[in-house]
Amino acid sequence: MSDIYLVDxxxxxxxxxxxxLEGAGHHxxxxxxxxxxxLADLTRLTPAVLLLDLHLQQRSGLELLEQLHRRKLGxxxxxxxxxxxxxxxxxxxxxxxCGYVLKGSPAREVLAAVDAVTSGRQYxxxxxxxxxxxxxxxxAPPGGIETLSAREQQVILFVVRGFTSVAIGExxxxxxxxxxxxxxxxxxxxxxxxxxxxxxxAIREGLISADEH
Numbered sequence: 001m002s003d004i005y006l007v008d009x010x011x012x013x014x015x016x017x018x019x020x021l022e023g024a025g026h027h028x029x030x031x032x033x034x035x036x037x038x039l040a041d042l043t044r045l046t047p048a049v050l051l052l053d054l055h056l057q058q059r060s061g062l063e064l065l066e067q068l069h070r071r072k073l074g075x076x077x078x079x080x081x082x083x084x085x086x087x088x089x090x091x092x093x094x095x096x097x098c099g100y101v102l103k104g105s106p107a108r109e110v111l112a113a114v115d116a117v118t119s120g121r122q123y124x125x126x127x128x129x130x131x132x133x134x135x136x137x138x139x140a141p142p143g144g145i146e147t148l149s150a151r152e153q154q155v156i157l158f159v160v161r162g163f164t165s166v167a168i169g170e171x172x173x174x175x176x177x178x179x180x181x182x183x184x185x186x187x188x189x190x191x192x193x194x195x196x197x198x199x200x201x202a203i204r205e206g207l208i209s210a211d212e213h
């Protein structure tokens with residue numbers, strides 16, 4: 001089981017998360033309601049997973065996420081927030097978040113996100129994936145990502161982050177063969193011949209940061 005750190009400005013939320021996580025066998029090593037002490041704790045404790053809220057009183061959880069990204073700490077972050085703004089999803093993933101879960105989701109989804117990120121994978125619920133795609137399409141230059149179908153846009157999000165066809169299929173409830181078809185089609189539309197070229201295009205269009213590859 002994993003060592004986990006909680007950052008949320010509501011004590012009741014932290015108490016509820018602690019109960020859920022420790023009930024599942026995880027160990028909550030610390031918690032905070034503010035980015036500054038949280039960064040010091042995370043540097044010292046190096047937990048496997050950080051559950052991070054986006055809105056922290058007058059501060060943003062993205063500030064902390066950016067600091068973790070710059071310092072290249074090994075802690076993997078899951079955003080746990082009320083914000084369903086596509087731009088927030090996109091920015092969190094650009095800054096290195098490994099998961100994004102909306103508050104109000106069942107406890108099992110939080111646990112699934114923790115399990116996924118500790119296994120080296122990313123976790124985006126179906127609704128969150130759609131939010132990320134919305135942000136991607138809105139920010140894309142003409143003739144680029146926006147030429148893809150909605151499903152192709154979902155698939156590219158996972159491909160450029162290193163997901164296998166089997167893993168993508170599990171996330172999107174598709175067969176690996178179907179995922180391969182979508183991947184071949186979207187690469188043809190974008191005029192790229194292999195995954196490295198697709199990654200370079202994704203970096204150029206702001207889907208991922210250069211530090212991720």
